[in-house]
Structure formats: structure tokens, C-alpha cells
Amino acid sequence: MEELTKVEWVRLPLSTNYAVAYAAKDADIDIVSAYPITPQTTVVEKLSEFIANGELKAQMIHVESEHSALSAAIGASAMGARAFTATASQGLELMHEVLHIASGLRLPIVMSVAARALSAPISIWGDYTDLMNTRDTSWVVLIAGSAQEAYDSVLQAYKIAEDSRVLLPVMVGYDGFLMSHTYEPVSVLANSGAALRYIPKKVTWATLNPERPITVGAMANPDWYYEIKYQQVEAMKAAYEVVKEADAEYGRTFGRSYGIIEETDTDGSDLNVLTYGGIYGTLLESSEIIRKNGIKAGFARLRLFRPFPYEEVLKLAEKSSALVVLDRAITYGMPIAGPLAREVISVLYSHGINIPVYNFIVGIGQRSFTENDALKVVSASFEMLKRGQKIDESIYWGVRE
């Protein structure tokens, strides 16, 4: 508590993109390498402004593609620099092979992702297909639900990434447009030095050093490759704990923490709705009309996608008669096609929990999802629950077939 009083904040109207840029500045990053892409671009524009104005002492590399953006971050991080990059959509896809290099080399890079749909056809609008495609890259994936949380999560991301038990890159996702380009009041540190008490600059990871020459990323044969990759499995397990610790310590230091799943009215409800990102705000807005329609619905928002927070999901499931899972991405070719719903079902199955999981695909390519849609989705689910009905295929909400 004593610490808390020392921290001074400034309250600013910021888009989530700007909030992320402020956080990267306050983390005193040493390098930022990026290539513009909608809806991420204003993150790096803001950072270049900070650097140009002398508010942030960092090198900015205007690379020629996202592939180079993450590669440059890898080079800098391998030399012990605190590295940052930001992207979205096709940019994240173009980085895909480099994502595996960053995690395989165990480099604590932090990246923000303003989640956006993928081509073809081109859509600059938001959904989570890009972010969900990073599932198997061994990055820690946080998904924020507000500009404030995005700011806090970027600072937490360095705490997690640089923890010597983890040493994995961390991604902070949030809704393209609905969050990246809308303004909210955000408290940012008045003095960025305060952030460094939480995330002191200390090189905790193995770096290159010409004085003591080593080779990173060298060929691993069948006799050792497997064990090296297994270390990433262990690191992910450790990350699960460290994510919670980092959030708790953030709360002690700065007075805000989020937990792993944010919940509203989930105890004693008729059913609970689980989702991620900014759509949670729409759900909360809809809670009143849902209640007026005679349904007691609870709402939950997942903040951590990788490592997958199975304990918290189990706890939520144990007190739910049914889970309605809203996904803003599609896993093509699977009957249950929502990436989150699939993880939830697998966790429930392996723990013998057999409640109905109603998976709705919503908000694809920024198809509107309003409070009214929320009401209809919850009502439809409640009807199915009353009939004891389960589903074996996702419901593509509002699609014209």
C-alpha cells in the first residue's frame, strides 16, 4: 500500500493503440521495429513521435516488411535490448515463421496485435483470425478488453517475458478498430521511471556476445531437438504461474489487476457467456435487457489465451449450467469451429465435465454484434438448455447462407 501512494498517474483520452504506445515508452524499450498496417499503424506512429520528441530514447527501425520487423526485434533482443514491435492481420501472418524463431530462441520480445480479419478477400476490419492462428507458436498470448488493460498488459508482458522461468515472447492482442481506434480515459504513469521499478531493466536471457562467441539457433539433430522443444512446453507451464504473479504484483504496485478471467454475475446464473476482447463490453451493456427478458446470464472474459488457463475455465464451468462461447474467428473444417470453444471443450472433456457448450461465431470481418444480438444469442442458448439440447456444430450467427 505504501508503494501505491508513491505512484502518480495522468489521465488521458487514448485509443488502445496509443495506450499501447505509451506503455512501450514507459517500459523504456530500446528498439522498435515495425511496418505499417491497419489498424496497428498508429501504435508505431506514436512511438516515432515519442522518439522524435526525445521522450523515448530508442532506435526505431522502419523495416521493409513484418518479416523483417520481427527479425530485427530478434537481432536486438539477442543482443540484450528490450525490443518491441506491433502488427495485425497479414503482417502477423507474414511473421508466422519468425514467431517460431523468437520463441525457439527464448527471446522476451513484446508485440501488440490489433486483431484483424485475413485476406482473401481483403478486409481491413476486425476479428480474431490473425491472433488465433498464432496458437501453436509458443508465444504467451494476452487479450485485453480495454485501452487501460492494454496499457497495463504491455507492462505486464515484459514482466512475464523476461522472467527467467519463462523467457518467451509475449503478444498483447485487442480488437482492431473497435478498440484500436476508439478513445477511452486511460491512466498512464506520470513518470515512466515508476514502470521500471516493476520491470527493472536487467538482461535475464542468454544473449549473443562476441567476447564469448556462441551460436544460437544452430542445427539440432534428432538426438536433442525434441528435448529443446520440450523446454518450451515447460516454459509455457511456468508462464501460466508467472502471468498470475505478474498481474498480482502489478496490482500491489499500481493498484490495478485483472486476474485471468474477468467475470460478472457468473455465480448462481442460468448460464454463463465466455468470450475475449472488447465484445465483453457489449455483453455487459446487454446484461440489463437480458435480465429484463427473464434470463440470469453471467459474463466472463478470458484475458489469457496461451498458455491456456484451464484451471480458471474449469472453475467457471463448474459453476455454470451451460457455457455460451462467443468466438470471433473460424477454424475451418471443424464442426465446432470457434478456437476458444474448442479449447474449452477439450478442457471440460478431460476433466469429465459434461455441460452444454453453445458456440456462436460472431463479429467476423467486423459484422456488427449489438446488445440485441447478445440478447438473442443468450435467449437461443437458454431455450436449448431448457430442452436439454446440445449442439455438435457452431452456430454462425447472422450469416446469410
Next chain:
Amino acid sequence: MELELHPLEKYIRTEKMPTTWCPGCGIGTEAQAFIRAVDELKIDPKKIVIVSGIGCTGRMPHYLRFDGAHVLHGRAIPVAIGIKLARPDLKVVVWGGDGDILSIGGNHLIHAARRNADITVIMNNNFIYGLTGGQVAPTTPKDTLTYTSPYGPDSKPFDAVKIAAAAGATYVARWSTAYPVLLKESFKKALQHRGFSFIEIISQCPEIFGRINGFKDPYGLYQKIRKIGQIRRGIGPFETKYDWNEEITLGEFVNKDEPTYLEQLSQIIKEAQESGQDEA
């Protein structure tokens, strides 16, 4: 009675009008010069395919009534080569911004030039990333500003003419939106050229590049582009200038006849098959 809006209307997807291009943007001038070239050459529009990456310029296939593909940012050139190899009878044209062609797709440009791939690449150089709202491009000249280089670019710009020529392009020209007739004539040559043709067009982006650099209206920026564009004849690609304060040299700098990629490929296959037969 069917009313024709314009003699070139048949080449335009009028149902897609208005375009997303800003008032005063130079891309429309380029589009018009191109369809005039196609019209004057009497090329069957059904024999043209336009491929673009992403960018304001990349919108071209939306608006011209040719078969078209709007592909990934930077990847139009390899897609075009694939199209050309599958259907050598078609004229395949890539149209892209300087970011598309020289940044993210720069590698494809030099390799297509090296192979003398039988396609035409048109590059709209507005000195900036337009669609994403004004970030520094590899062409951004010294002494100009962008939103990600608020005190000027940190590196010297690419001169696309020199790059294309050095990589082996067999037709290389640079024009500006101030010379639409010369541009049209150059399009005609490129469309008839065997092998890799590359045309760079210096163009105005008044809404973004213009505003950041203190040009209060499109005309001011257009005047600047008109003034710095110096046409020089009879000089090679390496004697040209790309200098915002002095001169950006315009003209045709390479025009030579060499076997195309497909011809080289066919030749190797033929030779290999013949030598194979000898052994058999």
C-alpha cells in the same frame, strides 16, 4: 438510347465509381493514360490481366474492366509471373505503389527483372505509404517528411530506375503525372515489349504527402512535381537523378531485346530433352 459517358468508358467499371482515391490524387491520370494506350493499340481487353498488391494504387483492378487479381501486399509480381507462364498469350500488368513494389515486394522486383519475365510492372511513386496514412517509404526523398519520419527519412531513398536497370530489366522508363501523353506512349511500348518492362510514375499524393510537406492544395504539389521532373533523352539509367531539390530525371532509359523468361525456360527444356534423346 444508350448514352456513352466517355469514349473510354468500356474500360472502366463505372458501377464502382466514385473511386476511393482522394481529390487531386495522381493515380487517375495514370489509369487514363493506360486505357488510352490499350485503346490506341487496339489490344483486346480480354487479353489483359491486371494484378496488384495492397495500397491506394493497388485498387486499380477494382476500377478497370480487365480480368484482375488483388493479391497480398508485395506479392503481385510472383502472381503475375504465374499467370503469364500458365497463359503466355495474355498481357500481364502489375500495378503497385512504391511500398508494394520496392519495400515488401522489392525482392520480387529484382528477380523478375533478372529473369526478364514477360510482364509489365507499373509503379506509382507518391513518395509515401498512402493507404496506411503516410509512413516513410523507401522512395521518400531527403528533405521531405512523413508521419514516421517527422524530422526526415533516416536513409537515402531507392532510385527505382537504377535498381530495375541493374537487375536486368529490358525496358525501363520514368515519367510523371505532368506528362500523361508521354506516359501513354511509354505504356504502349511497355505493352508491346518482349520481356520485363518497368515504368515508374512520379505522382502527387496531395492529401497525405502534400499536407505533411506544406502543400496547401493538390495543384501546388503537382507544380512541384512538374518542376522537378526533367525529361532527358539519350542518357543511360545510371546517369539519371532522383533528387527532390534538384531533379528527378524522366525519360526512357533502357529498351533492349533479350530472350524472355519463358523463352529461356523453353530453350533449356528443349536442349535437355535433345541431349536426353542422344543418350537414349
